[in-house]
Amino acid sequence: xxxxxxxxxxxxxxxxxxxxxxxxxxxxxxxxxxxxxxxxxxxxxxxxxxxxxxxxxxxxxxxxxxxxxxxxxxxxxxxxxxxxxxxxxxxxxxxxxxxxxxxxxxxxxxxxxxxxxxxxxxxxxxxxxxxxxxxxxxxxxxxxxxxxxxxxxxxxxxxxxxxxxxxxxxxxxxxxxxxxxxxxxxxxxxxxxxxxxxxxxxxxxxxxxxxxxxxxxxxxxxxxxxxxxxxxxxxxxxxxxxxxxxxxxxxxxxxxxxxxxxxxxxxxxxxxxxxxxxxxxxxxxxxxxxxxxxxxxxxxxx
Amino acid sequence: xxxxxxxxxxxxxxxxxxxxxxxxxxxxxxxxxxxxxxxxxxxxxxxxxxxxxxxxxxxxxxxxxxxxxxxxxxxxxxxxxxxxxxxxxxxxxxxxxxxxxxxxxxxxxxxxxxxxxxxxxxxxxxxxxxxxxxxxxxxxxxxxxxxxxxxxxxxxxxxxxxxxxxxxxxxxxxxxxxxxxxxxxxxxxxxxxxxxxxxxxxxxxxxxxxxxxxxxxxxxxxxxxxxxxxxxxxxxxxxxxxxx
Numbered sequence: 111x112x113x114x115x116x117x118x119x120x121x122x123x124x125x126x127x128x129x130x131x132x133x134x135x136x137x138x139x140x141x142x143x144x145x146x147x148x149x150x151x152x153x154x155x156x157x158x159x160x161x162x163x164x165x166x167x168x169x170x171x172x173x174x175x176x177x178x179x180x181x182x183x184x185x186x187x188x189x190x191x192x193x194x195x196x197x198x199x200x201x202x203x204x205x206x207x208x209x210x211x212x213x214x215x216x217x218x219x220x221x222x223x224x225x226x227x228x229x230x231x232x233x234x235x236x237x238x239x240x241x242x243x244x245x246x247x248x249x250x251x252x253x254x255x256x257x258x259x260x261x262x263x264x265x266x267x268x269x270x271x272x273x274x275x276x277x278x279x280x281x282x283x284x285x286x287x288x289x290x291x292x293x294x295x296x297x298x299x300x301x302x303x304x305x306x307x308x309x310x311x312x313x314x315x316x317x318x319x320x321x322x323x324x325x326x327x328x329x330x331x332x333x334x335x336x337x338x339x340x341x342x343x344x345x346x347x348x349x350x351x352x353x354x355x356x357x358x359x360x361x362x363x364x365x366x367x368x369x370x371x372x373x374x375x376x377x378x379x380x381x382x383x384x385x386x387x388x389x390x391x392x393x394x395x396x397x398x399x400x401x402x403x404x405x406x407x408x409x410x411x412x
Numbered sequence: 413x414x415x416x417x418x419x420x421x422x423x424x425x426x427x428x429x430x431x432x433x434x435x436x437x438x439x440x441x442x443x444x445x446x447x448x449x450x451x452x453x454x455x456x457x458x459x460x461x462x463x464x465x466x467x468x469x470x471x472x473x474x475x476x477x478x479x480x481x482x483x484x485x486x487x488x489x490x491x492x493x494x495x496x497x498x499x500x501x502x503x504x505x506x507x508x509x510x511x512x513x514x515x516x517x518x519x520x521x522x523x524x525x526x527x528x529x530x531x532x533x534x535x536x537x538x539x540x541x542x543x544x545x546x547x548x549x550x551x552x553x554x555x556x557x558x559x560x561x562x563x564x565x566x567x568x569x570x571x572x573x574x575x576x577x578x579x580x581x582x583x584x585x586x587x588x589x590x591x592x593x594x595x596x597x598x599x600x601x602x603x604x605x606x607x608x609x610x611x612x613x614x615x616x617x618x619x620x621x622x623x624x625x626x627x628x629x630x631x632x633x634x635x636x637x638x639x640x641x642x643x644x645x646x647x648x649x650x651x652x653x654x655x656x
Contacts, residue, residue, distance in 0.1 A: 191654045210500040221491030237420035
């Protein structure tokens with residue numbers, strides 16, 4: 111896919127139908143990033159990342175803690191300082207004013223007011239979002255929180271507080287929901303319920319970008335982006351992930367891909383299983399691989 | 413900026429305070445208790461008539477400084493500020509929303525403190541009571557604006573509380589409560605003359621004695637207002653939609 115920026119001459123030589131294709135390609139994606147680079151202090155956290163996220167699907171953003179998932183999500187929402195590159199969200203530059211009503215963001219910790227009731231929290235966020243009043247009851251019902259509506263947020267369990275945060279992100283029915291580890295710390299039943307909700311939202315046309323470090327959740331997504339050390343190391347589907355690595359579970363497959371990504375130097379002390387043949391899974395090459403390895407070696411000596 | 417979002421923020425802050433009755437009780441009772449204590453210490457002297465009005469200037473300022481700096485720090489740390497700034501909330505809506513809520517609180521607090529100081533402690537207000545409230549509100553807004561600014565430089569609650577002495581104590585020391593400003597060493601007198609709390613103390617002294625005309629007091633309020641505007645501008649620059 112042509113994610114690189116077009117040069118001036120190429121741009122002029124496009125025919126009408128090619129233009130149509132290009133526009134379709136650009137607007138058909140919920141998110142398109144090219145050359146995204148993010149630095150924190152002197153450290154480059156994300157180095158020249160390219161990415162596309164199609165509309166109307168659940169895209170899993172998987173990877174170990176510290177792999178840059180939150181940073182990438184913040185860049186998509188437009189609250190992250192970006193050192194270079196472009197991020198287009200729903201056809202506009204990430205963080206533009208008119209996207210703020212079309213993108214819902216759920217941060218990793220439940221960002222709600224502890225000293226307000228669940229309903230008061232949502233009522234305030236609804237007014238800020240410009241969502242109709244009836245939206246509060248709608249999201250309460252969809253996140254199964256009607257029973258807790260008048261409880262102070264401080265008295266909620268961690269899982270309930272997380273769902274309030276999710277409900278707040280759903281206010282105003284945004285086109286894109288960016289959910290940072292929405293199922294962390296939930297019991298299996300609640301987790302299954304939430305994934306059911308995500309599926310229904312996707313069927314209604316919402317695009318969901320859901321991060322997780324629980325690899326088993328990969329099977330519930332339509333597409334998977336595997337991140338490691340600030341790079342997307344695989345862009346695949348759950349089926350291709352399992353088929354191409356021959357692994358029995360998503361977790362195994364992920365470890366296999368990491369191993370392939372590090373050039374077979376990683377992963378010691380773990381019994382190998384499955385074959386290696388990345389036919390369906392598109393392993394992205396990246397320039398930073400050599401540098402990353404050097405970083406790891408240094409880290410190991412510390 | 414949008415009035416509906418500003419007022420939504422004001423309403424939200426007021427509900428948060430309403431859900432915390434102990435804070436309300438402390439906000440309303442503590443100033444009166446301290447004013448009563450000072451009146452008692454200087455019983456049968458003329459001192460209370462001098463420093464009583466100055467104390468009315470201190471409370472809205474100190475309390476609103478603390479409340480705002482901690483509330484804003486909590487917003488930054490809990491992630492709610494990041495959520496709000498990813499939503500269509502203007503930075504001005506956020507700041508003005510808080511300012512309105514705390515300004516309202518300051519009116520109530522000042523009413524209780526003034527009522528107690530005049531009715532119970534016998535403080536005499538010769539000048540306009542309306543002007544007294546104007547100065548107290550300006551004071552509270554100054555505390556709010558500086559508190560917002562302070563919260564930007566603090567990473568933890570411990571740090572933000574330490575900012576209180578930095579922002580507040582010099583203003584009290586140089587404001588003319590301990591020693592009239594014209595008796596201070598020259599350099600300190602000049603610094604004192606430029607600090608906003610000095611002008612609040614002057615204005616409230618003038619209100620209580622009724623010695624000066626209204627223009628004198630309005631000029632003092634204007635001076636404080638300039639500080640408020642400056643602090644709000646600098647403070648709003650510290651509220652970034654994009655953070656590292």
